[in-house]
Amino acid sequence: MLWIIAALLLFIIQIASIIILEYRRSNKAIAWLIILFLFPIFGFLLYYFVAKEYFCHRTLRRKKNRHWESFKSDLIHRCKQRIAIDMVEETVCQEDNLHALLKNMPSIPITACNETTIYAEGEQAFEAMLESIAGARHHIHIEFYIIRDDNLGTRFERLLIRKAQEGVQVRLLYDGFGSRRLGKAFLKRLQDAGVETGCFFPPVAAFFDKRLNYRNHRKIVVVDGKIGFLGGLNIGDEYLGKDPAFGYWRDTHFSMKGDAVLWIQYTFLTDWYLVKEQIITDSVYYPVQESQGREFVQIVKSGPDETILELIFSLIVSAKKRLYIETPYFVPDPGILLALKTAVISGIDVRIIIPDVPDKKIVYYASLSYVQELLQAGARFYCYQKGFLHSKVIISDNLACSGSANMDIRSFCGQFELNAVFFDGKVIDRLVQDFFRDLSLSQEILLPEFEKRPGIQKMKEVFARLLSPLF
Numbered sequence: 001m002l003w004i005i006a007a008l009l010l011f012i013i014q015i016a017s018i019i020i021l022e023y024r025r026s027n028k029a030i031a032w033l034i035i036l037f038l039f040p041i042f043g044f045l046l047y048y049f050v051a052k053e054y055f056c057h058r059t060l061r062r063k064k065n066r067h068w069e070s071f072k073s074d075l076i077h078r079c080k081q082r083i084a085i086d087m088v089e090e091t092v093c094q095e096d097n098l099h100a101l102l103k104n105m106p107s108i109p110i111t112a113c114n115e116t117t118i119y120a121e122g123e124q125a126f127e128a129m130l131e132s133i134a135g136a137r138h139h140i141h142i143e144f145y146i147i148r149d150d151n152l153g154t155r156f157e158r159l160l161i162r163k164a165q166e167g168v169q170v171r172l173l174y175d176g177f178g179s180r181r182l183g184k185a186f187l188k189r190l191q192d193a194g195v196e197t198g199c200f201f202p203p204v205a206a207f208f209d210k211r212l213n214y215r216n217h218r219k220i221v222v223v224d225g226k227i228g229f230l231g232g233l234n235i236g237d238e239y240l241g242k243d244p245a246f247g248y249w250r251d252t253h254f255s256m257k258g259d260a261v262l263w264i265q266y267t268f269l270t271d272w273y274l275v276k277e278q279i280i281t282d283s284v285y286y287p288v289q290e291s292q293g294r295e296f297v298q299i300v301k302s303g304p305d306e307t308i309l310e311l312i313f314s315l316i317v318s319a320k321k322r323l324y325i326e327t328p329y330f331v332p333d334p335g336i337l338l339a340l341k342t343a344v345i346s347g348i349d350v351r352i353i354i355p356d357v358p359d360k361k362i363v364y365y366a367s368l369s370y371v372q373e374l375l376q377a378g379a380r381f382y383c384y385q386k387g388f389l390h391s392k393v394i395i396s397d398n399l400a401c402s403g404s405a406n407m408d409i410r411s412f413c414g415q416f417e418l419n420a421v422f423f424d425g426k427v428i429d430r431l432v433q434d435f436f437r438d439l440s441l442s443q444e445i446l447l448p449e450f451e452k453r454p455g456i457q458k459m460k461e462v463f464a465r466l467l468s469p470l471f
Contacts, residue, residue: 267418350380353382
């Protein structure tokens with residue numbers, strides 16, 4: 001009898017602990033309580049090791065360095081010296097509240113003199129990356145969430161080895177969880193050739209340091225500080241459409257020249273410092289940009305905080321005519337969900353494209369759980385039919401945002417992400433064209449038919465939605 005009372009008391013203490021510690025994040029508290037009820041002891045141990053807020057970690061506080069803040073201020077000042085940046089005040093930042101918010105975001109300023117190239121397919125993007133890497137003279141910086149030791153990974157490996165042997169500085173960062181299947185032999189071949197490598201939160205160390213739930217989801221390539229790549233692609237054959245389970249892979253990736261590259265570089269080197277504790281701010285890594293482009297671009301890094309959440313929320317609530325979204329994972333938090341409903345009720349054209357073929361079933365069912373109530377509000381949903389949709393794009397009137405962040409709670413609050421906000425009409429028009437091409441390859445979800453889905457599917461959706469804050 002006493003052991004039953006002790007077990008019950010321990011269980012009550014565990015419940016109380018989660019409620020108290022997660023009082024600011026009620027949706028996460030509910031998810032963890034469900035896990036606790038399903039797995040009484042294991043659930044709390046899992047919570048203890050993976051649920052700690054990232055910025056409470058002693059490791060991060062120890063690695064905060066005033067040098068970076070000082071350097072960031074100098075870099076901001078330098079970007080403002082570009083004559084064209086004065087146009088930001090007139091053409092970008094005084095139109096409405098959203099532009100004012102973007103201007104005053106604490107992360108990275110709006111930059112001028114940029115040229116952007118958009119890639120809608122992996123083959124085009126990877127060939128452009130490999131070509132730029134092959135032409136590197138001083139340094140190559142690469143950071144990906146997933147790196148595979150397959151045909152595409154081997155192409156990158158061989159080229160990086162060759163460039164390192166030529167005397168080019170090569171630094172490679174990969175996420176410990178996303179690239180957990182990357183073999184030691186792959187890394188050793190790179191290291192033996194002189195490539196410096198770093199693992200962002202190795203799984204075992206991250207588990208005991210209670211950081212397993214935080215992942216670096218960025219995809220970055222910077223060559224000689226003059227050209228930068230970002231977007232949704234990782235390094236693997238499936239991103240070329242060679243995985244029969246998914247078939248054609250639709251993604252959105254970008255290459256950039258201009259002042260925006262300085263901030264892609266800044267993002268990589270601050271991540272490098274977090275992993276390797278090396279401060280790299282020499283001017284050779286931040287060269288004077290030669291681009292004569294006229295595009296305004298803002299690089300937005302989050303990690304992990306609510307910067308991306310605030311950005312996406314602002315894009316939604318500021319829309320007046322159109323709001324086009326395509327995302328592989330649609331798991332909005334309550335604020336984003338309410339903002340989308342409000343936009344639809346306000347008469348804004350809201351269209352959302354999601355994959356028809358899921359790669360993560362529990363996330364897929366969670367996504368579907370939000371579809372019915374938004375359809376009832378008047379939003380239009382489409383399922384992409386050609387293959388797997390991995391593109392992450394939001395178009396709000398005459399602005400667009402794209403990069404590594406998905407429309408889900410994990411990207412909002414639990415991952416290191418890198419997005420770009422685009423202001424140039426030509427870039428927006430191209431993204432709109434791509435969106436409508438994807439729309440033509442999609443099947444619209446109609447409310448009367450969707451309401452007839454099987455009861456077992458509805459139950460899966462409910463359960464997945466309750467656990468969605470932890471995905």
